[in-house]
Amino acid sequence: MTTIADKLQQVHERIAQASARAGRNVADIALLAVSKTCSPDAVRQAHAAGQCAFGENYVQEGVEKIAALRDLALQWHCIGPIQSNKTRLVAENFDWVHTIDRLKIAERLSAQRPPDKAPLNVCIQVNVDGGTAKSGVAPADALALAREVAQLPRVRLRGVMSIPEPASDFESALSVHQKVRGVFDEIRHAGLPLDTLSIGMSADLEAAIAAGSTMVRVGTAIFGARNKT
Ligand SMILES: *Cc1c(COP(=O)(O)O)cnc(C)c1O
Numbered sequence: 064m065t066t067i068a069d070k071l072q073q074v075h076e077r078i079a080q081a082s083a084r085a086g087r088n089v090a091d092i093a094l095l096a097v098s099k100t101c102s103p104d105a106v107r108q109a110h111a112a113g114q115c116a117f118g119e120n121y122v123q124e125g126v127e128k129i130a131a132l133r134d135l136a137l138q139w140h141c142i143g144p145i146q147s148n149k150t151r152l153v154a155e156n157f158d159w160v161h162t163i164d165r166l167k168i169a170e171r172l173s174a175q176r177p178p179d180k181a182p183l184n185v186c187i188q189v190n191v192d193g194g195t196a197k198s199g200v201a202p203a204d205a206l207a208l209a210r211e212v213a214q215l216p217r218v219r220l221r222g223v224m225s226i227p228e229p230a231s232d233f234e235s236a237l238s239v240h241q242k243v244r245g246v247f248d249e250i251r252h253a254g255l256p257l258d259t260l261s262i263g264m265s266a267d268l269e270a271a272i273a274a275g276s277t278m279v280r281v282g283t284a285i286f287g288a289r290n291k292t
Contacts (some may be wrong), residue, residue, distance in 0.1 A: 067109050068108065068109075068111070068112035070285050071096075071112050071113070072112075073284070074281055075094070077268060078272065078279065081136070081269040081273065082272055084273070085216070085272055085273045087272065091277055092272060092276060093116065093277060093280060094278075094280075095118045095261075095281070096117050096118065096281060097117070097286075099120040099124065099125075099143075099282065099283070099289070100119045105286055106128065106132055106135075106137070108230075109286075110135050110137065111219055112134075113210065115137055116137070116139075117139055117140065118139075118141075118142040118161075119139065119142065120141075122152050122153055123149075125141060125156070128202065129157075138159070139156065139158050139279075140157065140159040140160070140161060141159065142158045142161045142162060142224075145160065145162060145168055149170035150168060154171075154172045154173075154175035154177070155175070155176075155177055155184060157183070159184040159185070159186075159283050160184070160186070161185075161224040161261050161280075162186075162198065162224065163186065163187050163188060163212060164198055164199050164208075165188075166211050166212065168216055169185060169211075169212045172217075173215035173216060173217040176218065182216075182217050182218055183218045184219050185218045185220055186222045186224040186259060187205055187208055187209050187223050187224070188223075188224050189201075189205050189223055189225045189243055190238055191223070191242040191246070192226055192227050192228055192242075194228075199225065202245070202246050205223065206249055209253075209257075210253070210255070220255060221258060222257045222260055222278075223250065223257065223259075224260075224262070225243040225262050227240065229266060229267070236270035236271070237270040237273055240267070240270055240271045240273075240275075241274045244262075247260045247275070259277050260278065261276070261277075261280060262278075262279070263278075263279035263280065264280055264283075265283040265284035268281060
């Protein structure tokens with residue numbers, strides 16, 4: 064049987080190979096283990112194998128897992144859509160939010176971040192390939208949103224995130240990821256000190272690393288296929 068530790072090792076090897084091919088330093092690419100639908104025990108196994116950063120999509124599920132794993136020093140990233148009535152739970156429990164696509168949500172998170180915690184790390188979610196139904200801000204609106212979010216006292220703007228549609232091959236994945244990279248560069252050139260480009264998942268992390276990803280979000284390749292809900 065392939066264990067979670069084995070699969071984590073395989074993902075680290077993929078990241079190392081992709082960064083070597085891109086002429087990048089492997090230390091510049093963080094691995095976020097996406098543990099949505101996984102049991103707390105699976106997270107424990109990943110942690111025992113050295114993994115400390117985990118991503119959750121569903122706020123309620125994430126909050127329960129965070130509570131069940133309080134004894135471990137883990138970093139928790141919210142990578143799913145956030146409704147207004149869930150911002151308090153997110154502000155109180157998570158360390159990062161990748162899915163800021165409206166100022167209102169960022170304002171609530173800032174206002175509700177407990178004073179004893181460090182500012183909440185946030186990324187602007189950009190929609191580079193989808194229709195209006197998809198979450199994420201249009202590339203043309205990302206800089207304006209980033210400027211406003213950067214003013215908020217209790218969040219810290221760290222970067223840009225995107226969830227492109229699955230691509231059929233490396234070149235098309237690369238070209239979509241490069242659009243996200245373009246938005247990231249635009250915001251940096253405007254003077255906001257971003258350090259995080261959150262792109263790449265199990266199927267396309269090589270293309271994302273070639274495009275400049277600094278954080279890949281990997282679920283299936285670590286924890287196995289999820290049961291469809
Ligand atoms: C589920 C999910 C991932 C991980 O996807 P895999 O294909 O399982 O690696 C990454 N990012 C987000 C936002 C997700 O919802």
